[in-house]
Amino acid sequence: MTPRLILSPQLFDITINRLCHQLIEVHDDFSESVIIGLQPRGVFLARRIQKTLEKILNKNGIPCGELDVTFYRDDFRRKDLVPNRTHIDFVIENKNVILVDDVLFTGRTIRAGLDAMQAFGRPKDVELVVLIDRRFSRNLPIQAKYIGRTVDTIASEKVKVEWKEAGGEDHVWLITQE
Amino acid sequence: MNKRLSVKHLLGIKQLTAEDIDLILTTADQFKEVLNRTIKKVPSLRDITIANLFFENSTRTRVSFELAERRLSADIVNFSASSSSVKKGETLIDTVNNILAMKVDMVVMRHPNPGACVFLSRHVDSKIINAGDGAHEHPTQALLDAYSIRERLGSVKGKRVAIIGDILHSRVALSNIYCLQKLGAEVMVCGPQTLVPRYIGSLGVKVEYNLRKALEWCEVANMLRIQLERQDIRYFPSLREYTMQYGVNKQMLDSLGREITIMHPGPINRGVEITSDVADSDQAIILGQVENGVAVRMAVLYLLAGRTDE
Numbered sequence: 477m478t479p480r481l482i483l484s485p486q487l488f489d490i491t492i493n494r495l496c497h498q499l500i501e502v503h504d505d506f507s508e509s510v511i512i513g514l515q516p517r518g519v520f521l522a523r524r525i526q527k528t529l530e531k532i533l534n535k536n537g538i539p540c541g542e543l544d545v546t547f548y549r550d551d552f553r554r555k556d557l558v559p560n561r562t563h564i565d566f567v568i569e570n571k572n573v574i575l576v577d578d579v580l581f582t583g584r585t586i587r588a589g590l591d592a593m594q595a596f597g598r599p600k601d602v603e604l605v606v607l608i609d610r611r612f613s614r615n616l617p618i619q620a621k622y623i624g625r626t627v628d629t630i631a632s633e634k635v636k637v638e639w640k641e642a643g644g645e646d647h648v649w650l651i652t653q654e
Numbered sequence: 655m656n657k658r659l660s661v662k663h664l665l666g667i668k669q670l671t672a673e674d675i676d677l678i679l680t681t682a683d684q685f686k687e688v689l690n691r692t693i694k695k696v697p698s699l700r701d702i703t704i705a706n707l708f709f710e711n712s713t714r715t716r717v718s719f720e721l722a723e724r725r726l727s728a729d730i731v732n733f734s735a736s737s738s739s740v741k742k743g744e745t746l747i748d749t750v751n752n753i754l755a756m757k758v759d760m761v762v763m764r765h766p767n768p769g770a771c772v773f774l775s776r777h778v779d780s781k782i783i784n785a786g787d788g789a790h791e792h793p794t795q796a797l798l799d800a801y802s803i804r805e806r807l808g809s810v811k812g813k814r815v816a817i818i819g820d821i822l823h824s825r826v827a828l829s830n831i832y833c834l835q836k837l838g839a840e841v842m843v844c845g846p847q848t849l850v851p852r853y854i855g856s857l858g859v860k861v862e863y864n865l866r867k868a869l870e871w872c873e874v875a876n877m878l879r880i881q882l883e884r885q886d887i888r889y890f891p892s893l894r895e896y897t898m899q900y901g902v903n904k905q906m907l908d909s910l911g912r913e914i915t916i917m918h919p920g921p922i923n924r925g926v927e928i929t930s931d932v933a934d935s936d937q938a939i940i941l942g943q944v945e946n947g948v949a950v951r952m953a954v955l956y957l958l959a960g961r962t963d964e
Binding site for chain 1 (some may be wrong): 681684697831962
C-alpha cells in the first residue's frame with residue numbers, strides 16, 4: 477500500500493508551534509523547567525521545541541539535553557542495541573522535566589527513559605511531549621500530556637517521522653506493511 | 655555502521671574486524687559518559703553472572719574488569735589460581751566447567767599459557783573474554799590503547815605509533831600491532847635486538863633498534879615494561895645498561911622539537927623504561943589509559959553479552 481501522509485511540512489510546523497504554546501501555559505518563563513529529548517529521534521523534536529520556545533519567549537538558554545535509554549531497555553539480548561550519545565549539562569534535581577520523544581507506541585522507551593533519568597537526579601515533576609501518539613497500542617500505563625497528533629494504528633502499521641535535520645523534509649507517514 | 659560484533663568471544667584482536675573495533679570504541683564513548691555521572695551504574699547486565707578467572711597475577715586488569723562488570727550490574731565471582739583446586743591437579747576444562755555448572759554466563763580469563771582462551775572456547779559453552787594469555791594477546795589493553803590514542807589525537811588512522819621495550823615477552827605488543835594496523839596506523843617496534851622477535855617484520859611493522867630514531871619517527875610512544883619474570887635467560891647485561899640505551903627521559907623528549915604522546919600499559923618501573931618526570935608529565939596519558947580501560951571493558955562486556963545468538 478502507498479504510505480499515507482499524516483502531517484505535511486506546513487502542519488508539522490503548526491503542530492510544533494501549538495505544542496510550544498501549550499508548554500508556555502504551564503511552564504511560564506521556563507526558569508524552573510528543562511527539556512530532555514530521547515535519543516535518537518526525540519532529540520530532533522526537543523531541539524525544535526527549544527528553538528521555537530526561545531523565539532516566542534524572546535529569551536536564550538532554555539536547557540535542552542539528550543538522553544540515551546539503550547542501557548535501560550528491557551529488550552536487551554532480544555535485539556542488537558547500539559547506544560547513542562547522552563548529553564545533559566544541567567542539573568535536573570528539583571526541576572520540571574519535559575521529556576520529549578517523536579512517537580509514543582508501546583511506552584517501553586519512555587519507561588526506560590524514566591529509569592535513565594534517575595542517574596541524573598530527582599526531578600520535581602516529569603511531563604511527556606510526543607509528536608505522534610499511537611493510541612490503543614500501549615503495553616504499559618504511560619500517557620503523554622502534550623500530543624501533536626493522535627493516530628489509531630494496528631501493530632502491522634508503522635509511523636515514520638522524517639526530519640529536515642536528518643536530510644529531507646518534515647513529514648509524518650503512516651506505512652502499512654504487507 | 656555495524657550493530658553487532660562478528661565474534662562470540664573476545665579471544666584476541668586478530669579475530670576482530672576493523673568494524674568490530676570501531677563498534678567497541680564508539681560504544682565505549684557512551685560508557686565513558688556513564689562513568690562521569692553521579693550514579694555510575696546502568697542495569698544492562700543485571701541478569702548475567704561473570705566469573706573472573708585469574709591464573710596469573712594482575713591488579714589493574716582485574717580491578718578494571720571487576721569495576722566494569724559491577725557498573726553494568728552483573729553478578730561476579732572471583733577466582734585466583736593461588737587459592738584454588740588447580741593446585742590439586744584439576745584440568746582447566748574441568749575447573750571452568752565446574753564453575754559454569756553453577757550457572758555462570760561469561761568467563762574473563764587470564765592464563766600464563768598462550769592460546770588458553772582459544773582452547774577453552776572450543777570446549778566449553780560460555781562466552782570467553784581473554785584478559786591476557788601468556789606472551790600472546792591482551793585484547794582489551796590494545797582496545798583501550800587505541801581508544802586513548804583516538805581520544806588524544808582525534809583518530810588512529812595514519813598515526814605513527816612506536817612500541818618500545820620488551821617486545822618478545824609482551825602480549826600488549828602483539829595485540830597493539832594487530833589493533834593499530836586494523837585501524838590504519840603505522841607501527842614500529844623498538845628495543846634491544848635480543849628482545850625483538852626475529853621475524854616480527856613479517857607482521858608489517860617497522861623495526862628499529864635505536865631509541866632516538868624511533869622517537870623522532872613516532873607521534874605516540876607506547877613504553878613497555880621489561881618482563882623480568884618471563885625472562886629465563888639474560889637478554890641484556892644489566893638494567894642500568896638497558897636504561898641508558900632504551901630509557902626515555904624528559905631531556906630527550908624536549909630535544910625532539912615536537913611533543914609526542916607517551917603511553918604505558920603499566921605497571922611502570924620508574925627510572926627503568928621511563929623516568930618519573932616523563933611519567934608524571936602532561937605528555938603522558940598513562941592514567942587516562944587506566945580510566946578508559948573501564949569504559950572499553952564495559953563496551954566489550956555489553957556487546958558480547960547483548961549479542962543476539964542465532
